[in-house]
Amino acid sequence: MNEISNYKIRAGNFRENWIHFIHGLQDRICLGLEEMDGKAKFKEDRWERAESGGGGKTRFIENGNVFEKGGVNTSVVFGNVSDAMRTQLKIDGSKWFACGLSLVLHPLNPFVPTVHANWRYFELYNESDEIIDRWFGGGTDLTPYYLFKEDAFHFHSTLKQTLDSFGEQLYPLYKSECDRYFSNHHREEEMRGIGGIFYDYLRPRDEHDAERLFAFQEANGNIFLQAYLPIVEKRMGLPFGQDEIKWQEIRRGRYVEFNLIHDRGTLFGLKTNGRTESILMSLPPRARWLYNYQPETGSREDELLQVCLHPKEWIEI
Amino acid sequence: MNEISNYKIRAGNFRENWIHFIHGLQDRICLGLEEMDGKAKFKEDRWERAESGGGGKTRFIENGNVFEKGGVNTSVVFGNVSDAMRTQLKIDGSKWFACGLSLVLHPLNPFVPTVHANWRYFELYNESDEIIDRWFGGGTDLTPYYLFKEDAFHFHSTLKQTLDSFGEQLYPLYKSECDRYFSNHHREEEMRGIGGIFYDYLRPRDEHDAERLFAFQEANGNIFLQAYLPIVEKRMGLPFGQDEIKWQEIRRGRYVEFNLIHDRGTLFGLKTNGRTESILMSLPPRARWLYNYQPETGSREDELLQVCLHPKEWIEI
Numbered sequence: 057m058n059e060i061s062n063y064k065i066r067a068g069n070f071r072e073n074w075i076h077f078i079h080g081l082q083d084r085i086c087l088g089l090e091e092m093d094g095k096a097k098f099k100e101d102r103w104e105r106a107e108s109g110g111g112g113k114t115r116f117i118e119n120g121n122v123f124e125k126g127g128v129n130t131s132v133v134f135g136n137v138s139d140a141m142r143t144q145l146k147i148d149g150s151k152w153f154a155c156g157l158s159l160v161l162h163p164l165n166p167f168v169p170t171v172h173a174n175w176r177y178f179e180l181y182n183e184s185d186e187i188i189d190r191w192f193g194g195g196t197d198l199t200p201y202y203l204f205k206e207d208a209f210h211f212h213s214t215l216k217q218t219l220d221s222f223g224e225q226l227y228p229l230y231k232s233e234c235d236r237y238f239s240n241h242h243r244e245e246e247m248r249g250i251g252g253i254f255y256d257y258l259r260p261r262d263e264h265d266a267e268r269l270f271a272f273q274e275a276n277g278n279i280f281l282q283a284y285l286p287i288v289e290k291r292m293g294l295p296f297g298q299d300e301i302k303w304q305e306i307r308r309g310r311y312v313e314f315n316l317i318h319d320r321g322t323l324f325g326l327k328t329n330g331r332t333e334s335i336l337m338s339l340p341p342r343a344r345w346l347y348n349y350q351p352e353t354g355s356r357e358d359e360l361l362q363v364c365l366h367p368k369e370w371i372e373i
Numbered sequence: 374m375n376e377i378s379n380y381k382i383r384a385g386n387f388r389e390n391w392i393h394f395i396h397g398l399q400d401r402i403c404l405g406l407e408e409m410d411g412k413a414k415f416k417e418d419r420w421e422r423a424e425s426g427g428g429g430k431t432r433f434i435e436n437g438n439v440f441e442k443g444g445v446n447t448s449v450v451f452g453n454v455s456d457a458m459r460t461q462l463k464i465d466g467s468k469w470f471a472c473g474l475s476l477v478l479h480p481l482n483p484f485v486p487t488v489h490a491n492w493r494y495f496e497l498y499n500e501s502d503e504i505i506d507r508w509f510g511g512g513t514d515l516t517p518y519y520l521f522k523e524d525a526f527h528f529h530s531t532l533k534q535t536l537d538s539f540g541e542q543l544y545p546l547y548k549s550e551c552d553r554y555f556s557n558h559h560r561e562e563e564m565r566g567i568g569g570i571f572y573d574y575l576r577p578r579d580e581h582d583a584e585r586l587f588a589f590q591e592a593n594g595n596i597f598l599q600a601y602l603p604i605v606e607k608r609m610g611l612p613f614g615q616d617e618i619k620w621q622e623i624r625r626g627r628y629v630e631f632n633l634i635h636d637r638g639t640l641f642g643l644k645t646n647g648r649t650e651s652i653l654m655s656l657p658p659r660a661r662w663l664y665n666y667q668p669e670t671g672s673r674e675d676e677l678l679q680v681c682l683h684p685k686e687w688i689e690i
């Protein structure tokens with residue numbers, strides 16, 4: 057991998073500490089998921105960005121007992137701000153650095169939800185290599201195919217507890233940001249799932265604030281397995297048939313639509329010449345499109361659709 | 374349906390003649406496809422654009438002997454140029470009108486190619502309802518899953534013959550436009566299929582030229598069934614199994630990627646608040662994504678992939 061130290065940017069330990077945290081988190085999350093799966097192991101592809109700098113560790117899993125397809129990817133990338141970034145991503149500066157972890161897991165059993173999480177840190181520099189802007193972003197969200205209210209409650213309340221220790225105003229704020237973000241605007245704001253939390257452009261006011269935001273990201277990353285795995289464990293043994301698979305594939309079609317039409321992360325990756333197979337690992341193993349399909353009113357499929365169309369409060373705040 | 378005559382735009386018979394042609398062509402193409410299928414019939418959904426004006430006739434077919442999923446859609450739409458159109462589609466004017474036919478057919482048998490065609494006419498007006506710009510666009514392209522060189526030759530040579538009578542420079546030009554357009558830029562310019570012809574912004578110099586371009590569109594629309602159906606007839610009886618379905622679904626994933634990330638028509642439809650189910654009818658019945666899948670070198674799957682990566686001349690010109 058290109059050595060990031062060759063890239064002449066002034067940076068203290070902060071950035072290095074973040075990279076260290078992200079790689080450690082990747083190891084821990086992969087281990088926890090492998091233990092739950094019991095069969096499949098993550099495989100790793102290391103890659104480098106050809107044109108400017110950096111690379112990543114793509115870890116993918118497939119054909120498991122639990123996980124049909126998924127990835128837990130990290131990348132540490134940097135380069136010059138390109139014209140495409142300037143005009144399409146509205147990034148104004150000379151050079152940039154980004155490091156983050158992004159994961160998506162698509163389980164086999166339609167009663168086990170798909171999950172997505174991402175934690176990232178971005179720095180922007182002027183021509184003298186001085187930091188002119190920096191921010192954190194991230195979030196964790198759940199995409200069930202069938203609704204179990206207790207699972208939604210568990211997921212959201214685990215996230216809320218973590219956020220509460222950083223300020224009780226955060227969960228309501230980032231929960232509604234999440235509802236707004238993961239929305240298929242071309243389908244009357246239908247959400248791709250039941251949300252979670254989403255935040256972006258968290259800019260530190262000073263070094264002390266930067267450490268606080270770092271700790272906030274750590275807390276969110278560290279709580280991920282506790283938010284997700286108990287749900288997997290509870291639902292992975294439920295029997296299912298072709299009808300449930302059909303519905304799962306239809307909803308996965310919506311997942312594809314969101315990621316390819318609306319998702320900023322996907323856009324950023326493709327516009328900055330990221331590694332396509334790593335970026336598009338978020339896509340499900342299979343998706344289905346039926347013309348104008350509507351589940352029967354009052355069915356379990358319709359119950360899920362309704363909470364996607366009308367986001368709910370899962371916790372009494 | 375909102376009456377287009379209620380929309381106060383000066384227009385002669387030209388626009389009405391185009392609408393008439395498009396609706397007649399829709400009838401004829403649907404009939405020809407139904408005859409080939411022998412089982413499924415097209416169903417029609419008429420829809421109206423809520424906010425400003427116009428609507429469409431969506432005709433969809435599914436679960437046929439030959440066609441697993443497809444649509445032959447027409448629309449006649451008009452409205453005020455919105456901010457989104459101005460900034461994102463670079464359309465500068467006060468009002469606009471568009472009418473066209475768009476079709477996509479996804480056959481069941483992986484040896485039968487998917488086909489797409491579109492013929493459209495667009496007018497742009499100033500605040501005094503005078504035409505300030507107008508253009509034709511369209512094309513026809515083939516997306517096989519397995520390569521039969523004689524089919525590629527038949528398809529391209531049928532299109533070439535039609536174009537030649539309007540000028541022998543046209544086929545080479547629009548063939549290479551097509552290769553450029555239907556390319557997944559995020560996958561090293563891999564094409565979604567073996568192309569055909571594509572043209573856009575054909576602006577008439579005068580009324581005589583407008584009639585000539587109209588006739589050009591008519592000729593292309595009228596030749597469609599002759600370009601496609603002989604291929605369907607030749608391949609629809611070939612036996613296939615799970616391996617061929619798997620490859621078909623993987624290639625259909627690429628089709629989804631192109632349509633949702635790059636296709637201008639899809640973008641235009643979604644940005645102008647078109648009818649989502651009609652726009653996204655182009656999506657295949659099923660798609661599959663496997664991490665970093667590569668067909669075996671020298672296999673029939675690889676043979677197809679190679680001509681997508683390296684567009685060929687199918688005709689000695």
